[in-house]
Amino acid sequence: xxxxxxxxxxxxxxxxxxxxxxxxxxxxxxxxxxxxxxxxxxxxxxxxxxxxxxxxxxxxxxxxxxxxxxxxxxxxxxxxxxxxxxxxxxxxxxxxxxxxxxxxxxxxxxxxxxxxxxxxxxxxxxxxxxxxxxxxxxxxxxxxxxxxxxxxxxxxxxxxxxxxxxxxxxxxxxxxxxxxxxxxxxxxxxxxxxxxxxxxxxxxxxxxxxxxxxxxxxxxxxxxxxxxxxxxxxxxxxxxxxxxxxxxxxxxxxxxxxxxxxxxxxxxxxxxxxxxxxxxxxxxxxxxxxxxxxxxxxxxxxxxxxxxxxxxxxxxxxxxxxxxxxxxxxxxxxxxxxxxxxxxxx
Amino acid sequence: xxxxxxxxxxxxxxxxxxxxxxxxxxxxxxxxxxxxxxxxxxxxxxxxxxxxxxxxxxxxxxxxxxxxxxxxxxxxxxxxxxxxxxxxxxxxxxxxxxxxxxxxxxxxxxxxxxxxxxxxxxxxxxxxxxxxxxxxxxxxxxxxxxxxxxxxxxxxxxxxxxxxxxxxxxxxxxxxxxxxxxxxxxxxxxxxxxxxxxxxxxxxxxxxxxxxxxxxxxxxxxxxxxxxxxxxxxxxxxxxxxxxxxxxxxxxxxxxxxxxx
Amino acid sequence: xxxxxxxxxxxxxxxxxxxxxxxxxxxxxxxxxxxxxxxxxxxxxxxxxxxxxxxxxxxxxxxxxxxxxxxxxxxxxxxxxxxxxxxxxxxxxxxxxxxxxxxxxxxxxxxxxxxxxxxxxxxxxxxxxxxxxxxxxxxxxxxxxxxxxxxxxxxxxxxxxxxxxxxxxxxxxxxxxxxxxxxxxxxxxxxxxxxxxxxxxxxxxxxxxxxxxxxxxxxxxxxxxxxxxxxxxxxxxxxxxxxxxxxxxxxxxxxxxxxxxxxxxxxxxxxxxxxxxxx
Numbered sequence: 005x006x007x008x009x010x011x012x013x014x015x016x017x018x019x020x021x022x023x024x025x026x027x028x029x030x031x032x033x034x035x036x037x038x039x040x041x042x043x044x045x046x047x048x049x050x051x052x053x054x055x056x057x058x059x060x061x062x063x064x065x066x067x068x069x070x071x072x073x074x075x076x077x078x079x080x081x082x083x084x085x086x087x088x089x090x091x092x093x094x095x096x097x098x099x100x101x102x103x104x105x106x107x108x109x110x111x112x113x114x115x116x117x118x119x120x121x122x123x124x125x126x127x128x129x130x131x132x133x134x135x136x137x138x139x140x141x142x143x144x145x146x147x148x149x150x151x152x153x154x155x156x157x158x159x160x161x162x163x164x165x166x167x168x169x170x171x172x173x174x175x176x177x178x179x180x181x182x183x184x185x186x187x188x189x190x191x192x193x194x195x196x197x198x199x200x201x202x203x204x205x206x207x208x209x210x211x212x213x214x215x216x217x218x219x220x221x222x223x224x225x226x227x228x229x230x231x232x233x234x235x236x237x238x239x240x241x242x243x244x245x246x247x248x249x250x251x252x253x254x255x256x257x258x259x260x261x262x263x264x265x266x267x268x269x270x271x272x273x274x275x276x277x278x279x280x281x282x283x284x285x286x287x288x289x290x291x292x293x294x295x296x297x298x299x300x301x302x303x304x305x306x307x308x309x310x311x312x313x314x315x316x317x318x319x320x321x322x323x324x325x326x327x328x329x330x331x332x333x334x335x336x337x338x339x340x341x342x343x344x345x346x347x348x349x350x
Numbered sequence: 351x352x353x354x355x356x357x358x359x360x361x362x363x364x365x366x367x368x369x370x371x372x373x374x375x376x377x378x379x380x381x382x383x384x385x386x387x388x389x390x391x392x393x394x395x396x397x398x399x400x401x402x403x404x405x406x407x408x409x410x411x412x413x414x415x416x417x418x419x420x421x422x423x424x425x426x427x428x429x430x431x432x433x434x435x436x437x438x439x440x441x442x443x444x445x446x447x448x449x450x451x452x453x454x455x456x457x458x459x460x461x462x463x464x465x466x467x468x469x470x471x472x473x474x475x476x477x478x479x480x481x482x483x484x485x486x487x488x489x490x491x492x493x494x495x496x497x498x499x500x501x502x503x504x505x506x507x508x509x510x511x512x513x514x515x516x517x518x519x520x521x522x523x524x525x526x527x528x529x530x531x532x533x534x535x536x537x538x539x540x541x542x543x544x545x546x547x548x549x550x551x552x553x554x555x556x557x558x559x560x561x562x563x564x565x566x567x568x569x570x571x572x573x574x575x576x577x578x579x580x581x582x583x584x585x586x587x588x589x590x591x592x593x594x595x596x597x598x599x600x601x602x603x604x605x606x607x608x609x610x611x
Numbered sequence: 612x613x614x615x616x617x618x619x620x621x622x623x624x625x626x627x628x629x630x631x632x633x634x635x636x637x638x639x640x641x642x643x644x645x646x647x648x649x650x651x652x653x654x655x656x657x658x659x660x661x662x663x664x665x666x667x668x669x670x671x672x673x674x675x676x677x678x679x680x681x682x683x684x685x686x687x688x689x690x691x692x693x694x695x696x697x698x699x700x701x702x703x704x705x706x707x708x709x710x711x712x713x714x715x716x717x718x719x720x721x722x723x724x725x726x727x728x729x730x731x732x733x734x735x736x737x738x739x740x741x742x743x744x745x746x747x748x749x750x751x752x753x754x755x756x757x758x759x760x761x762x763x764x765x766x767x768x769x770x771x772x773x774x775x776x777x778x779x780x781x782x783x784x785x786x787x788x789x790x791x792x793x794x795x796x797x798x799x800x801x802x803x804x805x806x807x808x809x810x811x812x813x814x815x816x817x818x819x820x821x822x823x824x825x826x827x828x829x830x831x832x833x834x835x836x837x838x839x840x841x842x843x844x845x846x847x848x849x850x851x852x853x854x855x856x857x858x859x860x861x862x863x864x865x866x867x868x869x870x871x872x873x874x875x876x877x878x879x880x881x882x883x884x885x886x887x888x889x890x
Contacts, residue, residue, distance in 0.1 A: 085786070369714065490624075544716065548718060
């Protein structure tokens with residue numbers, strides 16, 4: 005059974021289309037990430053699931069029931085808001101207890117649930133603290149606790165780590181993932197940070213211009229991007245025009261290469277995606293392609309080099325450093341050459 | 351739907367309540383009778399008589415004179431004060447701000463009589479000078495209160511950047527800080543102007559020597575019956591303010607369209 | 612940076628025109644003598660003794676009572692209006708805020724006086740009432756007319772601060788409350804109302820202070836028999852010439868306002884610093 009199903013969801017604001025025919029299934033206990041640049045429609049999708057926006061067209065199903073017209077306060081879904089939206093007039097305890105008090109649970113039950121939640125987010129003893137005395141990371145945890153205490157079937161998280169600094173963000177990524185496993189519910193996570201999406205998700209939904217571009221596991225999305233947008237957005241890529249001569253044979257940069265893709269028309273114009281770390285540096289004699297090193301930048305674990313060949317500038321990530329000006333050879337394994345249908349130029 | 355209708359009715363009734371006396375005033379400025387309450391036909395005669403009424407014209411002159419002068423002086427005084435206060439250290443800033451709040455929070459009548467006592471103490475003669483001084487006293491705090499938020503919004507390092515580039519503090523003040531806080535200064539100035547033009551209590555206690563403004567004139571008239579000439583004058587002032595407002599509105603709208611907002 | 616120096620002229624100004632006048636009032640309040648001649652002043656508590664007699668206490672009581680009632684009415688009428696305005700779309704919202712401010716551009720004495728035309732024995736309202744077939748009502752020169760004048764003049768001072776706070780409430784807080792299961796009424800009572808408290812407090816002080824100290828509204832709409840404490844102060848300074856007694860009443864008025872502010876600031880812990888703290 006799908007926990008949430010979006011069917012033909014479209015959304016317009018004053019005649020501008022923000023979401024265009026979104027279809028999506030979300031499984032039970034899944035960590036699903038909506039990933040895309042700002043303005044791609046990911047937050048709007050989340051808000052439609054949460055009930056804060058009504059779709060112009062389409063239906064939202066929750067456990068196979070239509071909830072499109074149900075107001076947020078009647079949904080078994082809770083949200084961790086961007087910048088947390090903690091109530092400034094209430095202390096930590098009352099923030100977490102807010103939803104429980106509305107359900108009119110007995111005081112003792114509220115007490116124990118709030119305590120349990122504070123333990124879950126590692127903030128025992130913070131009950132009486134005021135919200136503005138907390139650090140960003142602590143506010144973040146309280147916002148999660150406030151949502152989880154209501155035992156929702158689905159937790160929506162709208163760029164929850166956006167306001168934190170890099171180190172804290174990394175720690176929270178792991179913590180969030182663990183939390184999701186522990187409470188065993190569906191997380192729907194919105195972010196524009198591809199690295200974050202790759203680290204945490206079971207499924208990634210890449211969105212752009214109000215459409216879903218690709219749905220898949222992090223490995224799929226990274227290794228087999230469906231189109232140039234996904235390839236560009238997920239990590240850095242070399243994208244070059246090519247021609248598919250026959251199954252498993254592609255030509256680009258004036259050379260024929262073996263590859264693992266098939267099913268294209270003969271002579272079809274396609275685009276080739278090669279990740280910078282998939283290009284190996286070899287001697288000029290052994291190279292499938294040759295080029296001259298234009299620049300070298302040290303990136304910590306690897307060097308990033310720009311190689312100029314006769315019709316293209318390649319980006320390479322390698323632990324071997326070559327001086328600027330040297331000529332080198334390059335090879336790519338067939339399974340690292342990804343062929344994508346050409347999207348008609350806009 | 352019902353609740354929307356209810357909201358509209360409520361809003362309408364409140365605004366009717368706020369505007370009823372104004373409508374009455376405007377209507378009766380065209381009434382061909384001195385007595386209020388009776389409608390005796392349409393006339394322009396009060397508007398014509400207005401320009402012959404030396405007493406009222408003199409009051410109008412003093413009202414505008416004091417309003418313009420006190421707005422200008424309190425704007426200059428208040429702007430510099432705000433810049434200074436903004437750069438003060440904690441405690442003296444707090445004390446200064448609290449003192450500055452006094453004329454805002456104190457009832458008008460207390461401010462008025464305390465100034466009256468001051469002028470008597472210095473043996474000043476009550477008249478134009480005392481009225482102007484007292485207006486500056488109660489207008490300046492409002493200027494400061496509208497300039498301070500703009501200073502807080504301003505990037506703290508702007509003035510430092512200017513001086514780093516070789517500007518003297520005075521040059522930085524003139525060319526960087528003041529242009530940056532201009533919206534606040536203008537708001538403060540307009541506020542001072544309207545406060546002064548509408549003031550009664552402070553002026554009433556701190557004038558003399560036959561110097562009076564429109565409010566004082568109206569107050570003394572209210573005992574013997576209001577001269578409809580005043581209605582005509584108020585209507586003119588009110589309408590000209592509305593027109594001024596519409597022009598400003600049109601202009602900002604046009605600017606916004608040009609900038610593509 | 613030495614920018615703070617540019618405030619020195621104003622500090623001197625405040626010393627002369629704000630601090631000294633208040634000390635003078637204090638001085639007058641605790642002395643008796645010929646108000647026009649400082650040489651005759653002598654320390655005395657007579658002014659206060661005189662005030663704390665039934666005649667004057669009654670006036671104080673009436674002033675406080677009327678100011679209190681008008682503040683409550685302003686709050687009851689003003690909060691829904693502020694709420695409606697804050698919910699309107701931006702264009703309409705700015706229009707309505709402007710419409711609240713515009714009446715203040717017409718001389719407030721005249722506007723108050725115009726109510727006589729509406730409420731008087733031959734006024735518009737009685738005209739309607741008699742047309743329907745009822746007896747004309749006594750609408751002016753009584754407490755109710757003074758109350759109406761206060762509510763009329765000070766209502767915008769209640770609406771504007773509440774409105775300012777309401778539009779600043781982040782939408783996400785309301786969504787968060789809905790997300791956690793609160794229906795419309797619960798969202799209002801548990802989130803919107805507590806968050807608009809600072810605006811309510813400001814509104815209350817901005818209505819109560821001018822209402823308790825007014826002498827114009829009572830003079831215009833209350834007739835001469837309806838004295839408020841403001842009228843007493845006015846009489847002492849303008850007509851009777853007993854500045855000492857007038858000053859003592861001003862001091863009492865100020866103390867009253869300090870108490871009000873202390874009471875209201877108790878409810879308003881979150882109030883941003885910057886001023887008002889010492890008072």
